[in-house]
Amino acid sequence: MLGEFEYLVISAAVRRGENAYGAAIREEIEHTAKRSCSIGALYTTIDRLESKGLIETWMGEATAERGGRAKRMVRVTGKGVREATAFYQAMTRATRGLLWEAK
Amino acid sequence: MNGLVRLTARALEPGEREIVLGDLAECGSSGTRALFDVLGLVIRRQLLIWTTWRPWLALVGIVGVSGFYLSRMLSGLSVGIFEQVTAWRRYSVHYNTGVTSFRDDVIQLSCLAAAIFCWTAVNASLLRRLSGRVGWLTGLLFYLVVFDSSAAWSFLSGAVVYRGNPPWWTAVSWVLPLNPEAASIVIFLFAIPAVCGALGRLPAMTPATVLCTLAAAVLGGRHAHDLQTFSNGAFPAASWSAILAPYALVSWPVLTQLNNRCGIRAAFSEPRR
Numbered sequence: 001m002l003g004e005f006e007y008l009v010i011s012a013a014v015r016r017g018e019n020a021y022g023a024a025i026r027e028e029i030e031h032t033a034k035r036s037c038s039i040g041a042l043y044t045t046i047d048r049l050e051s052k053g054l055i056e057t058w059m060g061e062a063t064a065e066r067g068g069r070a071k072r073m074v075r076v077t078g079k080g081v082r083e084a085t086a087f088y089q090a091m092t093r094a095t096r097g098l099l100w101e102a103k
Numbered sequence: 104m105n106g107l108v109r110l111t112a113r114a115l116e117p118g119e120r121e122i123v124l125g126d127l128a129e130c131g132s133s134g135t136r137a138l139f140d141v142l143g144l145v146i147r148r149q150l151l152i153w154t155t156w157r158p159w160l161a162l163v164g165i166v167g168v169s170g171f172y173l174s175r176m177l178s179g180l181s182v183g184i185f186e187q188v189t190a191w192r193r194y195s196v197h198y199n200t201g202v203t204s205f206r207d208d209v210i211q212l213s214c215l216a217a218a219i220f221c222w223t224a225v226n227a228s229l230l231r232r233l234s235g236r237v238g239w240l241t242g243l244l245f246y247l248v249v250f251d252s253s254a255a256w257s258f259l260s261g262a263v264v265y266r267g268n269p270p271w272w273t274a275v276s277w278v279l280p281l282n283p284e285a286a287s288i289v290i291f292l293f294a295i296p297a298v299c300g301a302l303g304r305l306p307a308m309t310p311a312t313v314l315c316t317l318a319a320a321v322l323g324g325r326h327a328h329d330l331q332t333f334s335n336g337a338f339p340a341a342s343w344s345a346i347l348a349p350y351a352l353v354s355w356p357v358l359t360q361l362n363n364r365c366g367i368r369a370a371f372s373e374p375r376r
Contacts, residue, residue: 022126023126023130038139065128069128
C-alpha cells in the first residue's frame with residue numbers, strides 16, 4: 001500500500017497531467033496539502049514510485065526560465081492509478097463515520 | 104541561486120543536478136532554503152548508497168582491514184628508512200642491524216616499498232569502484248586509518264607516549280605528516296599511488312602486486328627467523344601462517360582483478376547507472 005507522501009505525489013502528478021514534473025508537483029503539493037515539500041523527499045519518492053512501476057519519468061525539454069536546464073517529466077501508470085485508488089478507498093473506509101474535532 | 108548551492112549540487116549525479124538546479128531556478132528559490140533543499144537531497148542520496156553491500160565492503164574490507172595492515176607496513180618501512188637516513192646523515196655510515204647484511208636490509212626495504220606502492224594503488228582502485236559517490240568519505244577514512252591506526256595502536260598499547268607538544272600540534276600531526284621523511288613516504292608511497300589508482304591512471308598492476316607481495320612476505324618472514332637465530336631465541340619468530348596473514352589481508356583486493364571464469368572481476372566493477 002502507498003504511503004501518505006507517495007499518494008500526494010501521485011495525486012499531484014495526475015492533477016498536473018501532461019505538465020507534471022518536479023517543480024510543478026512540488027508546487028501542487030505545497031498548494032493543495034498546505035505542507036512544505038523538500039526536493040530531497042520529492043525526488044527520492046519519485047525514484048521509489050518509479051522502481052515500483054507506479055510512475056514513469058523521462059527527461060523533458062529545457063526552458064529559459066529554468067536557465068536552460070531540462071525537466072524530469074512524470075506520468076502515472078495504470079498500476080499507479082490503481083494503487084492510489086486503493087489508498088483513497090482504504091482511507092475513506094477507515095474514516096467513515098468519524099468526526100474529527102481539534103481539541 | 105548562489106555559488107554554495109551550485110557547489111553542494113556537485114555531489115549529485117550530473118543529470119539530477121541539472122534537474123534540481125532547474126527546479127530551483129524556476130521556483131525562484133535561493134538562499135538558505137535552496138541550500139537546505141539541495142543538501143537534503145544530497146544526504147538522502149548518500150544514505151541510499153549505504154543500503155547496498157558495496158560501500159560496506161569498502162569500509163570494512165579496505166578501510167578497516169587493508170588500511171590497518173597497510174598502516175603497519177608503512178610504519179615498519181618508515182622505521183627502517185628512518186634508521187638508515189639518520190645513521191647516514193649523522194655519522195655517514197650505514198645502519199647495520201647485525202641481524203642481516205646491509206645489502207639484505209636494503210633489498211627488503213625496497214621490496215616492501217614497492218609492495219606498499221602496489222597495495223595502495225590496488226586498494227584505492229577497488230575502494231573507488233565499490234564506493235561510488237561516497238568515495239570521498241571512504242577515501243578520507245582510508246587515508247586516516249593508513250596514516251594513524253599504527254600510531255594509535257602504539258599509543259593505546261602504551262608503547263608511545265605523546266608529551267611536550269601543544270594540543271593543536273598533536274591534533275595536526277594526526278592528520279598531516281609533519282616531518283620531511285614521513286611526508287616523503289606518505290606522498291610517494293601512499294598519496295600518489297592512491298590518487299592514481301583511484302582515478303584509474305595506473306596500468307593493471309596484478310602481476311606486479313602478486314610478485315611484490317610474495318617477495319615482501321618471504322623476505323619479511325626470513326628476517327623474523329634471522330632475528331630469532333641472532334637473538335638465540337629471545338625474539339622468537341611467529342609461525343609462517345602468522346607471518347603471511349598480514350600480507351594476505353593487505354593485498355586481498357588484487358584477487359578482484361583476476362579475470363577468472365567465476366565473474367569476480369565483473370562483480371566488483373563499478374555498477375552502471
